[in-house]
């Protein structure tokens with residue numbers, strides 16, 4: 001069946017297209033909108049994007065297979081990225097991966113039998129100072145040990161991803177998570193901490209060095 005975006009998302013595509021001189025430049029944000037709705041970039045989605053942006057499906061496939069954040073096959077309701085680069089590895093990343101595989105009942109690169117979680121290995125997710133860490137959907141969970149991981153997964157299972165993020169996540173990487181209906185974007189990322197607001201509100205230093 002042909003893929004179609006919701007009317008709201010179609011409006012968003014129209015708006016995105018006004019930002020660029022060429023339609024092809026809108027490829028990444030349009031793919032992202034489609035993946036938010038569909039969960040992955042299926043052949044039908046690629047066909048839709050091809051028509052909307054006047055690009056060949058070959059170009060679209062090249063982009064989707066290049067960026068790990070795009071999925072070219074179906075994934076679970078939630079995607080867990082476990083960081084396995086050096087800083088996380090030195091601080092127990094392998095134990096975190098092993099524990100996730102045991103808990104979810106699937107190896108990295110696979111989806112749990114109930115379809116709720118896909119477990120994927122990630123290269124550095126730029127949170128090395130808080131290693132080891134995982135990203136679940138759009139949220140970072142840092143300074144982990146297996147006990148903390150269990151608490152996060154328990155809240156995820158009983159109250160949902162939004163509740164787990166509100167209680168445990170340290171950072172929202174981009175936007176709100178994909179809803180369990182495969183598309184709803186229901187809330188904004190957490191607000192910045194008081195410390196972040198304080199630092200951002202500081203006046204810039206005087207270029208003359210005069211502190212008076």
Ligand code: FES
Pocket residue numbers: 083084085086087088089123124125126127128131133
């Ligand atoms: S090594 Fe894991 S976040 Fe950088």
